[in-house]
Amino acid sequence: xxxQVTPLRTIAESRLASDYESARATMPGHAGVxxxxxxxxxxxxxxxxxxxxxxxxxxxxxxxxxxxxxxxAGVPAATAILAQGARLxxxxxxxxxxxxxxxxxxxxYYIPALSDVARMPEGVTLHSLTDVLEQGDEQLIEALSGPGxxxxxxxxxxxxxxxxxxxxxxVAAGAQVATPVEIVTMTTNDxxxxxxxxxxxxxxxxxxxxxxxxxxxxxxxxxxRNGALVVQAGDxxxxxxxxxxxxxPARSTQVAHMLVTMGARSDLASFTLARGGGxxxxxxxxxxxxxxxxxxxxxxxLLKGRDHSDTTLVVEHVxxxxxxxxxxxxxxxxxxxxxxxxxxxxxxxxxxxxxxxKSQAILLSDGASMNNKPELEIFADDVVCGHGAxxxxxxxxxxxxxxxxxxxxxQVEAMLLEAFVDEATDHVRHExxxxxxxxxxxxxxxxxxxx
Numbered sequence: 001x002x003x004q005v006t007p008l009r010t011i012a013e014s015r016l017a018s019d020y021e022s023a024r025a026t027m028p029g030h031a032g033v034x035x036x037x038x039x040x041x042x043x044x045x046x047x048x049x050x051x052x053x054x055x056x057x058x059x060x061x062x063x064x065x066x067x068x069x070x071x072x073a074g075v076p077a078a079t080a081i082l083a084q085g086a087r088l089x090x091x092x093x094x095x096x097x098x099x100x101x102x103x104x105x106x107x108x109y110y111i112p113a114l115s116d117v118a119r120m121p122e123g124v125t126l127h128s129l130t131d132v133l134e135q136g137d138e139q140l141i142e143a144l145s146g147p148g149x150x151x152x153x154x155x156x157x158x159x160x161x162x163x164x165x166x167x168x169x170x171v172a173a174g175a176q177v178a179t180p181v182e183i184v185t186m187t188t189n190d191x192x193x194x195x196x197x198x199x200x201x202x203x204x205x206x207x208x209x210x211x212x213x214x215x216x217x218x219x220x221x222x223x224x225r226n227g228a229l230v231v232q233a234g235d236x237x238x239x240x241x242x243x244x245x246x247x248x249p250a251r252s253t254q255v256a257h258m259l260v261t262m263g264a265r266s267d268l269a270s271f272t273l274a275r276g277g278g279x280x281x282x283x284x285x286x287x288x289x290x291x292x293x294x295x296x297x298x299x300x301x302l303l304k305g306r307d308h309s310d311t312t313l314v315v316e317h318v319x320x321x322x323x324x325x326x327x328x329x330x331x332x333x334x335x336x337x338x339x340x341x342x343x344x345x346x347x348x349x350x351x352x353x354x355x356x357x358k359s360q361a362i363l364l365s366d367g368a369s370m371n372n373k374p375e376l377e378i379f380a381d382d383v384v385c386g387h388g389a390x391x392x393x394x395x396x397x398x399x400x401x402x403x404x405x406x407x408x409x410x411q412v413e414a415m416l417l418e419a420f421v422d423e424a425t426d427h428v429r430h431e432x433x434x435x436x437x438x439x440x441x442x443x444x445x446x447x448x449x450x451x
Contacts, residue, residue, distance in 0.1 A: 108165030123175025173204030252278030264290030303336035
């Protein structure tokens, strides 16, 4: 006789189950969306919060870090929206060279009154996620689910179950959008809360867009964030993407997903600048559905204290003649932990695939650690794929040489680190954004030297 084993739920998992049961009847969406939510939450409860026993999460134990589940953020009050509007330019000042059109989310919800609705570029259509869920368009809902990507990831299922805010951006076929579109996230910071945001970007054939995701929060209390960006790139579409996640207080957890499907000859260049703040897991799933497409992920991770940042990428080469690139730099100080996991999967028939990944880290203290896990799964015989990973310290000979010429050690270290990180920043194609990222990296370096 086989005894039925019921897995023990953590306090956080039990709280999530209770919160979902209480909120499911009032969540936006028609019957099809409700079914999607229920299926996603059932998948989450079956797997639970990921821990070290889950291979893809071996270096990031979310179950251990997330001891309890914070209440899900509700629609912000009018007074809170006004307060955020008054602080917007202070927390996220517009930068010369990046005259972006802003879409503002407060506590995860799209706020038209704070957004540049009147300046939306020609060829770009904007809708709130709530409207999309209520409309009941089955094709839209299918696209929003990111079909087939990230299957089995319980945190992505949790996002689908609770998704309460975000936007839909439709870029018309052939539209060449010159002005960057920026999604700015703000939080009201009144109480510790959880945000579940999902946005969808659909690029029509031959269109071009620069998309920025940034954060203007100055939270003083721990938060739990679980966000997803779903991208559908049509044939010959081009997307430049920059993601700057929040610098949250200690004990915060943040999981950011990116789900991308690419048509023939499409082109994606995505860059992430992570500067610490609790636990961050940045994961991207990309699938080449059309031939001769190119997808590139790059990023810089700057950590100190006890920050933990995990970059995990899964790239599926389904169509032949496609190219993927992954290039990441890590600077780790204090007792910080960095993780890079890159997996390239080449399906049968995906001949002439060109896939390369590289991770490089500099450890600035004995307490810092770096975990690298590059993987290749190749089921075709005419491909060029490779990977590399290095972990090192600053060159003391270079430091001595500069110090002997009168340059203080903190300044020497900052110069060497900026040169190291700039190799990744060079992958950003928009000059103004590249300058912005370089400036923010410089601020982090200066603050570290002053500490």
